[in-house]
Amino acid sequence: MARNPERRTALLDAAIDVLADEGARGLTFRAVDARARTPTGTASNYFADRDALLAQVAVRVNERMTPDPAHVARLMAPEPSRELIVDLMRDLVRRVVAERSGYLAMLELRLEATRRPALREELNRTVRETFDDNLRFHLEAGLPGDADDMRVLYLAMSGLLVEHFTLPEMLSDTPEALDELVAVTVERIFPEA
Incomplete structure (x- = not known):
């Protein structure tokens, strides 16, 4: 090799x-x-x-989509709040949009994993590790919500991104509309206390 x-x-x-x-x-x-x-x-x-x-x-793909720790530290400067979660999710969307080929490749890998057990195992491991890291980060940062809220946020953002990349005009035909969808998603999952 x-x-x-x-x-x-x-x-x-x-x-x-x-x-x-x-x-x-x-x-x-x-x-x-x-x-x-x-x-x-x-x-x-x-x-x-x-x-x-x-x-x-x-x-x-996971390496390319992982944000730089210094970038995350800058984002985390404000006090933990629902608004900070909105900012974090908007940043996630911007990074994924900028890494379009990586995101589309991941969608292809997920489809291919339905037919290839070894790939499914690798993706399960990789995606689970990333999710667990993000959950731990969220909880340790003192952001609003619990593990169940984070699971729902993960699923909602995943769906939003699939729609955006496959049928962009369906829900959000402008960057502003996409930003607003992100805010609405977070606000529904993390209502004000």
């Missing part, structure tokens, strides 16, 4: 772009090599098989 970490990352980023643009059926080693502009056969030197590539793409 090849050991150049920068090239591995470039191949994974190329695979994310292929998934986002062409779907899981378009994800081949040849397509990854073409997108990464590497010689044919390079991707197959880095990944044992398609399942290994898919599993590592899942990890890479």
Whole structure:
């Protein structure tokens, strides 16, 4: 197996772009090599098989979507409140919109996981770890709500993002409308005390 970490990352980023643009059926080693502009056969030197590539793409998407800790620290400067949760969720939406190919690739990975038990296991682990980290962060920060509220927020934001990326005109045809939907979602889940 090849050991150049920068090239591995470039191949994974190329695979994310292929998934986002062409779907899981378009994800081949040849397509990854073409997108990464590497010689044919390079991707197959880095990944044992398609399942290994898919599993590592899942990890890479998560890395790309994880915010910088300094950015989070700046966001967390205000006192814990429902308004802070709105700001955090708006920031989440902005980051996901900016990472469009990563989000679409994750949707493709989730669909592919329905047919690939090993990928489903990897995604369950990765997504669960991220959710647990976010839940712990929320509770330790003293933000309003409990674990059940966070589960509902996770599901609501997931649905909102799927709608935005697949049928954007359905609910929010402008960034302002999307911001307002985020605020309404948070306000309904975390009513003022």
